[in-house]
Amino acid sequence: MPELPEVEIICQGLQTKILNTIILNAERLNNLKLRQAIDEDIESKLDNVKIINITRRAKYIQIFLSNNYVLIIHLGMSGKLLLKSSDYITQKHDHFAIYLNNHELLIYNDPRRFGLITIAKQDELAEFPLFKHLGIEPLSEEFTAQYLAKILQSKKQPIKLTLMDNVNIVGVGNIYACESLYLSKISPLTSSNSISFEQTQLLHSNIIKVLKDSINKGGSTLKDYRTVSGETGYFQNNFYVYGREKNNCLTCSRNIVRIVQAGRSSFYCPNCQK
DNA sequence: AACACGCCCTGCGCGC
DNA sequence: TGCGCGCAGGGCGTGT
Numbered sequence: 001m002p003e004l005p006e007v008e009i010i011c012q013g014l015q016t017k018i019l020n021t022i023i024l025n026a027e028r029l030n031n032l033k034l035r036q037a038i039d040e041d042i043e044s045k046l047d048n049v050k051i052i053n054i055t056r057r058a059k060y061i062q063i064f065l066s067n068n069y070v071l072i073i074h075l076g077m078s079g080k081l082l083l084k085s086s087d088y089i090t091q092k093h094d095h096f097a098i099y100l101n102n103h104e105l106l107i108y109n110d111p112r113r114f115g116l117i118t119i120a121k122q123d124e125l126a127e128f129p130l131f132k133h134l135g136i137e138p139l140s141e142e143f144t145a146q147y148l149a150k151i152l153q154s155k156k157q158p159i160k161l162t163l164m165d166n167v168n169i170v171g172v173g174n175i176y177a178c179e180s181l182y183l184s185k186i187s188p189l190t191s192s193n194s195i196s197f198e199q200t201q202l203l204h205s206n207i208i209k210v211l212k213d214s215i216n217k218g219g220s221t222l223k224d225y226r227t228v229s230g231e232t233g234y235f236q237n238n239f240y241v242y243g244r245e246k247n248n249c250l251t252c253s254r255n256i257v258r259i260v261q262a263g264r265s266s267f268y269c270p271n272c273q274k
Numbered sequence: 275a276a277c278a279c280g281c282c283c284t285g286c287g288c289g290c
Numbered sequence: 291t292g293c294g295c296g297c298a299g300g301g302c303g304t305g306t
Contacts (some may be wrong), residue, residue: 002299002300003300005299006299032283033282035282035300035301035302074300074301075300076282076283076299076301077283077284077298077300077301078284078285078298110283110284111283111284111285112282112283112285112300113283113284114282114283114300115300155276156276157276157277161277166300166301173300174298174299175299176299219299220299221299223285223286223298224299225299242299262277262279263278263279264298
């Protein structure tokens with residue numbers, strides 16, 4: 001599934017392609033439940049409204065509408081948002097269609113159905129239950145080494161779990177947590193509160209670097225991720241550790257190891273990362 | 275409070 | 291060829 005860079009690219013694509021278009025209407029294509037059921041009355045709020053802005057919060061896409069609502073989309077592990085021409089024939093796992101006045105339609109497709117589609121009033125966004133607990137954006141000015149140090153010092157759980165917990169920092173998923181720890185020479189097993197301030201500064205800059213590098217390469221495509229135009233990303237070719245179990249560490253040539261933390265794979269070099 | 279674990283789903287690649 | 295298993299960019303609810 002998309003992490004922060006992939007969602008960012010999708011938002012940028014939507015900005016380019018559908019900003020200022022008008023949603024003629026929208027419809028659910030089945031009655032399957034996503035992470036949560038699609039709101040009963042969502043179609044009535046997507047009837048002849050203009051798209052006035054598109055932004056990202058954590059891994060959520062926010063499509064602001066002229067009727068003071070905001071359409072909120074999360075892609076879960078396997079979700080895709082694809083722009084199609086008006087003769088498009090609906091495919092398996094297409095769950096939602098938005099018809100636009102530029103003769104295109106925006107299709108939400110999600111095989112695993114871990115994503116969600118919902119709608120909220122713009123002035124209630126800050127209090128929206130899905131967003132209320134979210135931490136700070138790693139690409140914002142709020143994310144400083146001091147902030148990261150404060151978070152790390154307050155936890156003794158393994159650092160990788162702290163990086164991936166959206167209460168602390170949003171948008172850093174499994175790939176970018178592994179990659180930023182590798183670049184910082186920190187083991188994913190290290191207790192959060194045993195990281196020195198020097199290491200924290202390094203980690204802070206590497207989190208930002210990895211996310212920005214990935215955005216510049218169009219994100220990472222493992223399987224499902226596509227831009228709104230259906231293109232893959234390229235950052236997967238630049239992974240140091242993610243998915244490279246038993247391959248050589250690009251620094252010391254020893255084997256990259258895969259372990260499981262909180263039910264998720266962590267990849268790291270036990271020699272380089274302490 | 276903090277953490278471990280399991281579940282929500284489908285599809286794919288692997289070993290037998 | 292076919293079946294079962296494990297695994298996948300996330301996030302949440304439950305139990306200890």
